[in-house]
Amino acid sequence: MKRILMIAYHFPPVQGSSGVQRTLRFARYLPEFGWEPIILTAHTRAYENTTPDQLADVPAGTVVVRAPAWDTARHLAIGGRYPGFLARPDRWLTWWLGAVPTGLGLIRKYAPAAIWSTYPIATAHSIAATLHARSGLPWIADFRDPMAQDDYPEDPATWESFARIERRAIEQASLSVFTTPSALELYRERYPRRTDSLALLENGYDEETFTNAAAGEPLHPGKLTLLHSGIVYPSERDPTHLIAALARLKASAPAIYGRLRIRFRAPVHADLLYALAQRHGVDDVIETCPSIDYRDALAEMMRADGLLVLQAANCNAQIPAKLYEYFRAGRPIVALTDPAGDTAVTCRSAGISAIARLDDEAAIAGCLERFCTDPAAGTLATAAAIAGASRRGRTAELARMLDATVLRAAA
Incomplete structure (x- = not known):
């Protein structure tokens, strides 16, 4: 040894x-x-x-x-x-x-x-x-x-x-x-x-920790909850256009908007999220939650209706480590990231096509609407991608x- x-x-x-x-x-x-x-x-x-x-x-x-x-x-x-x-x-x-x-x-x-x-x-x-x-x-x-x-x-x-x-x-x-x-x-x-x-x-991802992380009831029964697990950086994971896209969705498709919830787990910059949500009048669908134990965070991923990736173009050479945990959680994934960056390339190679630029309000609104209409469409990682990570x-x-x-x- x-x-x-x-x-x-x-x-x-x-x-x-x-x-x-x-x-x-x-x-x-x-x-x-x-x-x-x-x-x-x-x-x-x-x-x-x-x-x-x-x-x-x-x-x-x-x-x-x-x-x-x-x-x-x-x-x-x-x-x-x-x-x-x-x-x-x-x-x-x-x-x-x-x-x-x-x-x-x-x-x-x-x-x-x-x-x-x-x-x-x-x-x-x-x-x-x-x-x-x-x-x-x-x-x-x-x-x-x-x-x-x-x-x-x-x-x-x-x-x-x-x-x-x-x-x-x-x-x-x-x-x-x-x-x-x-x-x-x-x-x-x-x-x-x-x-x-x-x-x-x-x-x-670590298979052992997922095996010991028990899934449970949906986060919001009767609603579709998108979960972002981890820090929301004001630049590298700028939520500005996401929040604006929610306002657009609220105006164009209120019934779909009413079904949606977005949970930010341990975002650190909760004040920024709430200020943006209040400015655009969408604070009724946004929630922020404190840090929880690692296995509890994995279990929460498995309970979410969908998992949200935020990655700006200035991080095209980076992939959030939690993306691989998202794959293993087996839940739909919506990736808001530059299509030319490594995060998007990795998602596409895993069979995920629900991708919109983080700074494109209209594209994000469309992506959210498609998710709410058919959560499994273009959002699930393949078995091969999961096994390889x-x-x-x-x-x-x-x-x-x-x-x-x-x-x-x-x-």
Whole structure:
């Protein structure tokens, strides 16, 4: 059994990030494929919100070490203000100070064969880069999202720090993996001399957690409820045109409008949603709900009449991790996203055609009307798409990549 040191900020009991599933499920299934994970994460005080509901999913006996870390905005600010350099590349810069000596101690104690780190939280790649440089171990850099983008981060100094960390990761890591085809292609174009060290490793769903998540009664008996599970970002998942489309539907097809409900589970920006809904006079069909435990969220997906995807064109190289959970939930899916983006491509390849641009009010209204008329028309993922997206299968891919990387390093 080979060991791998996995550096991840998002790990139970953190709450509010779907990214926790990637590391957690890899850690759960890697031993089946000959790899024992050693988890290096952040002290729980660094997490703004926590929940114990997924701690039981960490396999018994797994070594999980929490290095000292603070959140600059919450722990180091005075009067709500703090120097910018204390939050570059991110607010968890202090994690590097605690994780490097902790990581070196783990390397001495457990002799891992490789290092793995996952972004976003850019500091994770900084930690891995330092440990790689000091230990000589092969490094696999995991990019759940692209890093330095044309319009992100907005602050020039932060953008420079992202670009510097990204460049170091791509150039020094033995392998860099990406979750979407467009992100992979973007980095192949950006780093043409490193194309052989870049690979695709998509997100997925965990069959085990779905098996234990019981479905129940419809969310609103007698109504059709579309559920959006997760954060509604004001830019990347801008709900403005969706809310305007509801007003259009209310005026053109009031009977259909009256059957519809849209539930936003843990959207974070509930005030934005309600302000938009009140402005357009559609607050009677909008509801926002607080965070719930992970398995309860999966069960809610299975109870919904339909599942809603929001993804703006500025995220065409990204796919919401929950899309694969939507597939497995087996419910109709309505995708409001750019038809040219990876989210839409993935939906179409799964047999889903209920797609409208997130910024096209008329197209969204038409999509909602078709859903209300025939919820199953063009909205269901194929059995093949569902079977191909399991976390266990993705972990088998990762294990093959790790085996090949370690073999090359030893040659």
